[in-house]
Each structure stands twice: as C-alpha cells, then as structure tokens.
Amino acid sequence: xxxxxxxxxxxxxxxxxxxxxxxxxxxxxxxxxxxxxxxxxxxxxxxxxxxxxxxxxxxxxxxxxxxxxxxxxxxxxxxxxxxxxxxxxxxxxxxxxxxxxxxxxxxxxxxxxxxxxxxxx
Numbered sequence: 001x002x003x004x005x006x007x008x009x010x011x012x013x014x015x016x017x018x019x020x021x022x023x024x025x026x027x028x029x030x031x032x033x034x035x036x037x038x039x040x041x042x043x044x045x046x047x048x049x050x051x052x053x054x055x056x057x058x059x060x061x062x063x064x065x066x067x068x069x070x071x072x073x074x075x076x077x078x079x080x081x082x083x084x085x086x087x088x089x090x091x092x093x094x095x096x097x098x099x100x101x102x103x104x105x106x107x108x109x110x111x112x113x114x115x116x117x118x119x120x121x
Contacts, residue, residue: 005027006025007024008117012116022043023045024048024117025046039059039060047096048093050091050093052094057081061079063077063095064085067091070112074091074109
C-alpha cells in the first residue's frame, strides 16, 4: 500500500456503497501542482507521500483528509484558499476534494479507505 503512480483510480470508503473518482499524484511534480489553478474537481485527489498541504494560489476551498500508513483517516479539515496546513506526524497520504464533499461521502476520522488502480476509469 502506498506505492502508486500518477494517474486515475477510485477511492473506496469502507462500509459505504459506491466509489469516488480519484486522481493520484505521486510524483514530486504532480504533488506540487495538486489542485492549483482549478475551479473544481470531480471526486478526489490523493497526494502520496504527503503529510501537509497548502492552499496558496487555489481558487476554491477544499476538504483535506490526512491518512496514516494503513489508509485510516486521522484528521479532516476544510481549508479556504491561501492557508498553510500544519503537518500531521502520522500522516503518509493526503486526500483533497471540494469543500463539503467528504461529509457527503461519510468520510471522517477513523474511516478506512482503499485505492483501486489499474482499470480504465
């Protein structure tokens, strides 16, 4: 777990029906760009490895979920543009989505997720 390549996949939230479209940013370049310059995102973006993020130069507020090495959510925050998130020591991956999306998915502290890749999404 945790060795992905840049591309697409789906996010599966344990105990929930359905999946969420997922963009994976695992290279330094993709993680650095993240959601910068976008007006929206369909689904979520996984930054891996990552333990903190910022929203400088972002156009939209985002939900941020910090995941540990077992893909368990250890914190969820909504961040407006122009902020610096504090690093989470146990975080190994970060999920980003439009503000309000994670609550709609039922994604909160303690939730476990899995990442599916390799298919045509």
